[in-house]
Amino acid sequence: MIVADRKSLDEIMAMVEDNKKILIVGCKGCVTVCNVGGLKEVEILASTMKIARKKAGKEIEIDTSVLERQCDKEYVEQISETVGDYDAVISMACGVGPQFLSEMYKDQSFFPALNTTFFGGATSHGVWEERCAGCGSCAIHNFGGLCPIARCAKSLLHGPCGGSSSGVCEINKDTECIWDSIVTKKMEQGKIEDLLGVKEPKSWKTSRDGGPRRSIREELVQGNI
């Protein structure tokens, strides 16, 4: 899923400093699953902002709404009748949400309450880790099912570098060296030769480097199948 972190209260408050009537829109997709932009978090942010504004002696009125998803037009349309009633709208979705909102409601100002961080999953309760870099040409099968593009600090295709120590990456002690895991797995399987040889330089064309990407399914473009 897409993982995100909430921005600090100060940052959010500063974005809507001059606005009195605010709508906070959550999303029931990924950000609900990673406990950062669902119904509960929307209500907590609303209450927190009200307390903060009252403390500052400034007026505020906040309404909340949680959409099924903010990355589908049919759901974004659901606030069409009320969205114009507000001075500003805060989105608690990943970076896609406030853009779909901005594109549909051109006269309204939308502010992101979250920092979208990565594609990943929960490794334990309350802990999420990156797993995919969205490079557009998956090759994890070449690396024991572990992605060095997303998980090696230098995206090495021929690791581990000289900074790998006891399974830990040189950048900090909390980052595992994924190449240590890749190599260990291959060695245990007796398949070390899989890692030897020089891989062709990766084509980054399918990644962000090739420009904004688009995915087209012809059969769906024509209608439901």
Place this chain on the structure above:
Amino acid sequence: MSELKSGSNLEKVLAAGHFAFTGECGPPKGANVEHLKEKLSHLVGHVDAVNMTDNQTAVVRMSSVAGSVLMLEQGLEPNFQMVCRDRNRLAMMSDILGAYAMGIRNMLCLSGDHQTFGNHPDAKNVHDIDSMQLIAMVKKMRDQGKFLNGEDIDVPPKMFIGAAANPFADPYEYRVYRLANKIKAGADFIQTQCIFNMEKFRDFMKKTVDMGLHEKCYILAGVTPMKNAGMANFMSKFVPGMDIPVDLIKRIKGVDKKDQAEEGIKIALEQIEEFKEMEGVAGVHLMAIEWEHRVPEIAERANVLPRPVV
């Protein structure tokens, strides 16, 4: 290894069977040419080639191409370092052509320390290709006369290709395979990470020789003389991939503070003596960090002078 690939001095020294002795110098944090020249002046006549580091530890410095050219002007042979952190394949190939055009004949291909260590931790890193692919790319440019995309190069750069190996990083058992892979990719010579744990290095070299890698590539053992116990402690704790045995730190701590530098040099000299006899070791790469002025003395006492003229 009969026909010369680049004709660099370092290559000729190694090809003639001499025990190579290379130095290292970091370019200035600024455009202070005088300071660089002063540091380099100590190395003239005492080493076969000098590594010119490329934004080492991710700290911005004068470009390694420019530093290498300034070195050439001083009559020293540069070993131009290039890291994968700061350039994409276009910039790399163009810098390699530029370096060659300016007379640079050796280069060392590295991944590069992560930018979080350096003075611009907010920077975006590149890592378009990795060090293994960089080695292969330089080889392709040299031997096939082609760019990465297969287009012909009008006057290909003939570089003597170097790579690094760190026998002290993990997983240890894989290190010799990674070295083999670098050689397969096209490395002509290897400069190892600073060696302090001699026992481990002996074992690593044994594995290297068992695989016959020393016959396919020249291996230069990395030596860094410790200036004092503080430096030993610091390197042990904060420099990634360093393996400094406790006994070694104890030995330096064991002497008077004013004698610690001498003790550090003595240790380095003992190491060099052992490397001269060690099977598979073709030379020493002396990384006297900000201690260039002590290199003549170390070279003298290590009995590696005069340097061969080939």
Place this chain on the structure above:
Amino acid sequence: MRLSYPADVKIIQLPCTGRVDILHLLNAFEDGADGVYVAGCLEGECHYISGNLKARRKVEYVQRILKEIGIEPERMQMYNLSSAQGARFAEIATEMAETIKELGPTPIQKGNAA
């Protein structure tokens, strides 16, 4: 035991402190409470196993929110006591009331804003 405790404590009864929601606590502050405390069963003695432990985590979370807003986190507290400890109940109420008196009134006055 006709113990007395400060009259300015308003008690909201719940079957278990596990039922306390972060929003209940925040709403109290929003509406102008000077302080809020949750009185749960002794740790290890929750009838529902972990209700009081969850309540403590929620209290700590609200303390962090208050800190972020710039309100003294001491205005939010968690206490553990058993239903047999009437004297302790009165003691806690007094202690909390004193803490709040020291801190002064909440910066969130009902009439402050809309």
